Amino acid sequence: MDHLDELEAESIYIFREAYKNLGKLGLLWSIGKDSTVLLWLVRKAFYGHTPFPFIHVDTSFEMPEVLAYRDRVAAELGLDLIVYTNQDAVDQGMNPKLGRLMCCGALKTVALNQVVKKYSFDGLIVGVRQDEEGSRSKERIFSERNQQDKWDYTNQPPELWDEFKTDFPKGNHIRVHPLLHWTELDIWEYIQREGIPIIDLYFAKNHHRYRSLGCAPCTGTIDSDASTVSEIIAELKQTKISERAGRAQDQEDAYAMQKLRQSGYM
Amino acid sequence: MENSELHIVMVGHVDHGKSTVIGRLLYDTKALPEGTVDKVKRIAQETGKPFEYAYLLDAFEEEQKQGITIDTTQLKFHTASREYVIIDAPGHKEFLKNMISGASDAEVAFLIVDAARGVEEQTKRHAYILRLLGIRQIYVLINKMDLVDYEQTRFVAVKAEVAAFLATLQLQAAGFLPVSAYYGENLVQHSAKMPWYTGKSFIATLDSIKAKPTSSDQPLRLPIQDVFKFDQRRIIAGRIEAGELQVDDKIKLYPSGRETVVTEFANWASRDAKVEASVGQSVGIQLQDEFFNQRGEIITRSSDQQQPTVTNVVQTNLFWMGQAPLVTGQRYKLKIATQQVIARVLKVLKVTDSSTLATREDATKVQLNDVAEVVFQTETPLVYDLFTQQQVTGRFVIVDGYDVAGGGTITEHYQGDTQLDGAIFSTDGQDYQLNLFDQYCLTAGGQVVTHEYQGHYQIGAELPLKGSGYAYPTDFAILLAEQDRVLTVKAGRFSGSQALTDFRVQLPVVDSRGAQLNLTAPADLKAYLTERESLNDKTKTTFYQKWLDFNAYHQIVIEDI
Structure with missing residues (x-):
């Protein structure tokens, strides 16, 4: 087994543990590269089936290409798709100009908390990775959120030998992180190896491409001529720029992500 | 690797x-x-x-x-x-x-x-x-x-x-x-x-540094994670924790010891099609015989010399991470790979302060950050290997309340005397621990306390079928799904033992705690066993409500209220 085989086997094991041990399960599907790999691994883990709903938190500031891709794939695969928007906040005119962290808080964190409550999810599968940013580097694979969706990050329970946390009070939920140990490069090498179809926003046009996808107003492109998966891999092996450099909310405050994630952000 | x-x-x-x-x-x-x-x-x-x-x-x-x-x-x-x-x-x-x-x-x-x-x-x-x-x-x-x-x-x-x-x-x-x-x-x-x-x-x-050599030449250990029935296929899912497995291999399932043959590896992406798999791979297999399987069973290869141990008493080396101490007599969840059993602390043999290495031998508690030698008794049979022979099936964690609070390894078989909780029925060299004659007593503050009855019965022995808090008919069957056995009682005596597959429901049936199983229609036994395969922590309450009637032969004794 090479290291991609090992990562794949571990992720499949995690999916199956979540499906077996957590009650109502949903998968947070953001349409990006990590979510795309999640979708692929679900079908491997359950032999072509997708036995839980896929949730897309639509902030109302999504890129049109993302929405089109989402609807096309969901229809093709017959996914049980839940699209959820914090409509109250949108109606009240929430937008990034009022403050990026405030906007992310309302349209992503609060929306996510609302959808968890609305459907009484016990488990939420999220494609975060340790190498993305600091607070994610400290995550557990099964990570509990309390009734208020708070993450008690300075007092996490032990997690060893793949014996995950599956006991928790009713009303709390578990964030399940099957891709925690993957790096950005692993994701692309896996996409290449498996021939996984992916949204073309990642491929360069006019010397620019997206490296990480988010809301249209807060997500920038990078200078790049990488227009194929192999070219992206070659680029990543050279680059010294961090993956989320184009994500404006991360730059607001040194501990922005920790603060967002403490209150329930993905 | x-x-x-x-x-x-x-x-x-x-x-x-x-x-x-x-x-x-x-x-x-x-x-x-x-x-x-x-x-x-x-x-x-x-x-x-x-x-x-x-x-x-x-x-x-x-x-x-x-x-x-x-x-x-x-x-x-x-x-x-x-x-x-x-x-x-x-x-x-x-x-x-x-x-x-x-x-x-x-x-x-x-x-x-x-x-x-x-x-x-x-x-x-x-x-x-x-x-x-x-x-x-x-x-x-x-x-x-x-x-x-x-x-x-x-x-x-x-x-x-x-x-x-x-x-x-x-x-x-x-x-x-x-x-x-x-x-x-x-x-x-x-x-x-x-x-x-x-x-x-x-x-x-x-x-x-030399990487650890691959352990595919070890005996197979494949703990069952789940049984999938999404379509017409019945797929046993799990990760190979040691050894390797091929199509046509004859396999053994523990704790029951049943044997069957692997017919196929399931796959979805065509690049994953295979006829053999080895350590580290997450697989799905189809079996020749449609037994009722469930999470926690350990699959081995029949041809391997080294097979796991099945026991109700296990001696461990444990480290404790819980704020509340581990206490003699308390029950905890013990997990080995995908197995999960209820385990009671039988004895604390030795406690060591992990920093000063000072030891105590008369302890009844293990405190935060202590390491200890602890003997557990499990309610249902536990399958394990010595850690020195098989890592994954030789190590365990303990869950106290909601969190993992301890963990450790099994490095020797327990040699001491055991006092099992409950009555022991012995036949063909096998001991079955049954809590048929326990008393459930209501005590002050609304607590229910269990008084365990210990007795040892061979075939032919007369049984105490009526007691304070319980009364059984003179003829009934005891279904032990995990061990794949059925024990029978006739005319008030322990009369025999048979494989679950040979069993036809004619008498009232109880489980190992004496709860009556609601099996009326002929198809009920199969339905009960099938549903049991996909039992998990979230569905178990509904499952027990549907299938078990504890009051049929039991009554709570009021000692205090």
């Missing part, structure tokens, strides 16, 4: 420099994106503190403000010859559970010791934990050599001190390296400041 990543963990006493070693290594090998280093520099400037390499790992605000590591983290890093996963672990005693979470994932450990301070409390505790986790490849980094003017004599003295301590744990270091992590001495390149040191630099040492 070729090309796979070597997992290494940094352990040792607080402030001896674990995070700094990793931070400096990543910095010197330019393994970090620009943004990460810039961010840490910016934070240092804003807070008026000097730049710390440790901040590259200590990402939490609380960690950076207090200058400590709270939780473990993993980072990938590569040299010209190999990929690594480096695990940073906290050194504070209060975060020992996080150190264990991190270290449990490692094959190789680096014990960091401050050259000026030598062996301290967590140096000892961490070394002991490494031994309990079964990590035997341990290197010692004697750090902060700058504080002792790069003196060889000091290095030699600390080396002797550490070696002597490790020897008391029957551990031997694979190597000792002098370094100064903050100044990058002897990390990536040989240090000019220590010409007397002729050994390898830290990176050269890493590259010289």
